[in-house]
Amino acid sequence: SAVISxxxxxxxxxxxxxxxxxxxxxxxxxxxxxxxQQPGQSLTLIATANQGSEATYESGFxxxxxxxxRPNLTFSTLTVSNMSPEDSSIYLCSVPAxxxxxxxxxxxxxxxxxxxx
Amino acid sequence: xxxxxxxxxxxxxxxxxxxxxKCTYSDSASNYFPWYKQELxxxxxxxxxxxxxxxxxxxxxIAVTLNKTAKHFSLHITETQxxxxxxxxxxxxxxxxxxxxxxxGTRLTVKP
Numbered sequence: 001s002a003v004i005s006x007x008x009x010x011x012x013x014x015x016x017x018x019x020x021x022x023x024x025x026x027x028x029x030x031x032x033x034x035x036x037q038q039p040g041q042s043l044t045l046i047a048t049a050n051q052g053s054e055a056t057y058e059s060g061f062x063x064x065x066x067x068x069x070r071p072n073l074t075f076s077t078l079t080v081s082n083m084s085p086e087d088s089s090i091y092l093c094s095v096p097a098x099x100x101x102x103x104x105x106x107x108x109x110x111x112x113x114x115x116x117x
Numbered sequence: 118x119x120x121x122x123x124x125x126x127x128x129x130x131x132x133x134x135x136x137x138x139k140c141t142y143s144d145s146a147s148n149y150f151p152w153y154k155q156e157l158x159x160x161x162x163x164x165x166x167x168x169x170x171x172x173x174x175x176x177x178x179i180a181v182t183l184n185k186t187a188k189h190f191s192l193h194i195t196e197t198q199x200x201x202x203x204x205x206x207x208x209x210x211x212x213x214x215x216x217x218x219x220x221x222g223t224r225l226t227v228k229p
Contacts, residue, residue, distance in 0.1 A: 031215070042206060043161065043219045058216075092160065104149040104210055106217060108160040 002027050002095050006109030013116050018081045021112045023093035028073035030096075033106070034066070037090040046091075049076040083116045090114075119144050119211040123220025130197050131228055138223045140207035141189040147209040150183060150190045153219075156203045164205075165192070197227045 003026040013019050023032060032049040046066055047057040055068040069077045080087050090111040097105040123140045130136050142150075151166035167174045167181045167190065174181050178197075183190040194201055207220040 033217070042221045045216060045218065048215065104217070105151065105163060105166065107163075110160050 001097055001105070001107045002029065004093060004095060004107060004109035006093055006112055008112055009110060010113040011115070013083050013114060015084055015116060017083055018079055019083065019114060020077050020079045021091050021093075023076045023078070023109055025074045025095050030073070032070065032076045033094045034068065034076075034078045035092045035094060035108075037092060037111070039089070043092065046078070049078075080114065083114070085116045088114055088116045119209075119216070119218055121207060121209050121218050121220040123207050123223060125223060126221060127224045127226070129226045129228065132197060132199060134197055136192075136194045136197050136201070136225055136227075138192045138205055138207065138225075139189060140191070140209075140220050141187075142209040142218075143188070144209070144211050145185075145188060147188075147211060149210040149217075150181070151208050151217075152179075152181060152192050153206045153208065154203045155206065155222075161206060194225075197225075199227050199229050201225060202227045 005024045007022050034046040035043040036046050037043050045058050046061045047055045049055045049068045049070040051070045051073050065081050067079045090113045092108050092111045094106045094108045121142050148169035152164050153161035154164045155161040165176050165179050165181050167183050172183055178195050180193045204222045204224050206222050208217050210217050
């Protein structure tokens with residue numbers, strides 16, 4: 001499976017500021033996914049980051065709040081903009097297994113735990 | 118919309134007993150169903166998965182069954198051990214397998 005490096009691993013942020021999370025993969029992948037995991041909750045898909053096109057956002061998530069970049073096939077960023085305490089969460093990037101029959105298998109980064117004061 | 122429902126939300130068993138977690142999904146076109154284990158403070162890790170062309174898959178102490186007609190699938194853990202204690206998430210793919218949606222999770226506690 002792919003090796004994913006995600007940073008920062010954690011941060012404490014002030015209300016109203018923005019933070020960018022980076023996700024680096026050791027292999028080229030067509031799609032990268034960004035999930036949010038609120039405390040004690042499940043994983044919710046925020047958006048799919050596609051190389052060479054705009055990210056596709058899920059219902060309830062908008063580009064102005066969670067802008068995403070995907071400059072190449074191994075890297076993506078997620079920005080959490082104008083943060084409020086409700087944005088305190090773990091944000092995880094994930095990628096599908098490289099090619100073949102395992103294409104749906106997702107590997108997750110270690111996550112970025114954000115606390116907004 | 119597409120969703121995955123998971124039960125129970127918490128499960129406590131005695132070491133050595135079996136544990137069963139059940140999930141249902143809404144999209145009859147879904148064809149991939151993974152199970153993830155998440156230990157406290159760690160990332161979710163795939164433990165087993167099943168595709169729609171089979172009804173059951175087993176890997177040592179864990180097994181998954183799938184009933185496509187009823188749109189439900191289950192995780193079975195036998196001979197549970199304390200290290201099996203974690204949160205388990207089921208998931209299903211939607212939108213031509215481009216999206217994966219997760220169940221709410223089951224917190225399994227195995228008491229020694």
